[in-house]
Every structure is written in C-alpha cells, then in structure tokens.
Amino acid sequence: MKWDPAQYLRFADARGRPFQDLMARVGSAGEITPSYVVDLGCGPGNLTAGLADRWPGADIEGVDSSAEMIERAQQDNARDGVRFSVGDLRAWAPTRPVDVLASNATLQWVPGHLELLERLVGFVAPGGWFAFQVPGNFGEPTHTELAAVRTSPRWQPVLGGLDLPQPAVKEPVTYVRRMTELGCAVDAWETTYLQVLPGPDAVLEWMKGTGLRPVLSALDEDQQAEFVAEYAERLRAAYPQESFGTVLPYRRIFVVARRET
Numbered sequence: 001m002k003w004d005p006a007q008y009l010r011f012a013d014a015r016g017r018p019f020q021d022l023m024a025r026v027g028s029a030g031e032i033t034p035s036y037v038v039d040l041g042c043g044p045g046n047l048t049a050g051l052a053d054r055w056p057g058a059d060i061e062g063v064d065s066s067a068e069m070i071e072r073a074q075q076d077n078a079r080d081g082v083r084f085s086v087g088d089l090r091a092w093a094p095t096r097p098v099d100v101l102a103s104n105a106t107l108q109w110v111p112g113h114l115e116l117l118e119r120l121v122g123f124v125a126p127g128g129w130f131a132f133q134v135p136g137n138f139g140e141p142t143h144t145e146l147a148a149v150r151t152s153p154r155w156q157p158v159l160g161g162l163d164l165p166q167p168a169v170k171e172p173v174t175y176v177r178r179m180t181e182l183g184c185a186v187d188a189w190e191t192t193y194l195q196v197l198p199g200p201d202a203v204l205e206w207m208k209g210t211g212l213r214p215v216l217s218a219l220d221e222d223q224q225a226e227f228v229a230e231y232a233e234r235l236r237a238a239y240p241q242e243s244f245g246t247v248l249p250y251r252r253i254f255v256v257a258r259r260e261t
C-alpha cells in the first residue's frame, strides 16, 4: 500500500491533536527525562520531531515501513537528535532499552497487533513508557460507506480477490487487560473529537490520506476517479457541509502504559 505524505499532511493539525493528548500523559508527573525515545509508524515525522522540543538532548528515532513517509520525514523533520529510518515495526528491535516508546495511529494497520504488544513492551526500560493511540471509529460512515462501495456489484469483482489491508482494533478494555498482564500500570481512555474540516468534500480529502489508501493503491487512475465519485456522494450525505465546515466525529482510543519492572 502506497502512502501520500502531502495528502496526509493536509490535515496535520487535526491529525496531530490525539498525539499531543496521548503524549501529555507520558511522564505527566515529571517522573522522567528520557534519553531514548522511539516513534513506531512515525509517518512524515512532524509529530516525532516535536518530541525533541519536550525532551531536548534525547535520542529520538522514528521508524516507518513507508519509503514515501520516511523520505518526507528526512526532508522536513530530521535535525540534531532526531533521525528516521524505513522499517517494519514487527521486525524492528532497539539496541538498548527505550525510555519512551510511542506509536500513534499505526497499530490498527498491523494485523495481530495485540500479540505484538508483549514484544514491544519488552523493549521498554523498567519505569519507562509505552504509549499508543488507535482509531475507534470503524462503525462510522467513513468506514461503513467505504466498505459498502468496495463490496458493491461494481467493485467486488475488481477488489474482492485482492488482499487489501483492513485496519482493525480491539475494544479499549482488551488493551487495558493485556498491558496490565504484561506488567504495566495502565492509563487508558477514549475521546471523540469533533473535527471541523474546511473546504468541499473535506471528509473525502481526509480519507484520501488514510482509510482510502488501500483502495486507491489497488486501482488505476480511471478506476480511482470512478470509485471516489461514488464514495464522495455517500460521504456528502453522511457528513453535510455546513457554513463553518464539515463536522467529522473522530473517536480515538488511548493507552499509556508504564512498565513497572
């Protein structure tokens, strides 16, 4: 699946908010001055690089499996103490214990991510933190309408045989149980943001940066235009544009775990 950093960054501010809220709970009582911070699935690196402002002097590493995303990160966000590399988080391993391990809006793209949590926690130093955020909005029209178009008689024959990435998450309590079993003190919550998006077909443009990527990556240009037109019509009905913008309810699940031993 091919990512488009420019499209993704069109809504950088709105997309960044959950990351800020997530990281605000890491070391919120001033318990740590991390020396090694890693962001798995760092995307274009803008949020990763911001961690250097909070923890100057820390070694900050962003890892992402998309060459396009890492190219953008290296171009825009590499600086002293902040580096980026292409890598699959399922195979990635640090060379020393990590003080803060973050993963924002990424684990939903990794099949079997619940089973991966043990390995990831194992990389965290005792007393260190593992913070991740995933979507909780797969029941929203953004996703149900996408599935309806994808599996319609027009598109099922084209897309049905392909093994398209399907983002998926667990219920929040499942993460709480698992992280507790893994020896962490867990702080978890969920939030529904009401993102007010500017411009016409704003929800479509938003989805072109994320949830629509697997479908777009699988279609040629003519097919993309046809698919997008059909999906856009459904989105306009589900998310009417108002005088001030288009409201996108955006539920997210947050887990901040502190490794105790």
Ligand SMILES: C[S@@+](CC[C@H](N)C(=O)[O-])C[C@H]1O[C@@H](n2cnc3c(N)ncnc32)[C@H](O)[C@@H]1O
Residues within 6 Å of the ligand: 003, 015, 019, 040, 041, 042, 043, 044, 047, 063, 064, 065, 066, 069, 087, 088, 089, 090, 103, 104, 105, 106, 109, 110, 210
């Ligand atoms: C929605 S973006 C989030 C980017 C960034 N964390 C942010 O919050 O802006 C999801 C990112 O996860 C990356 N990703 C998906 N599967 C991955 C994997 N197995 N290993 C590393 N990165 C992965 C994608 O390439 C993409 O850049």
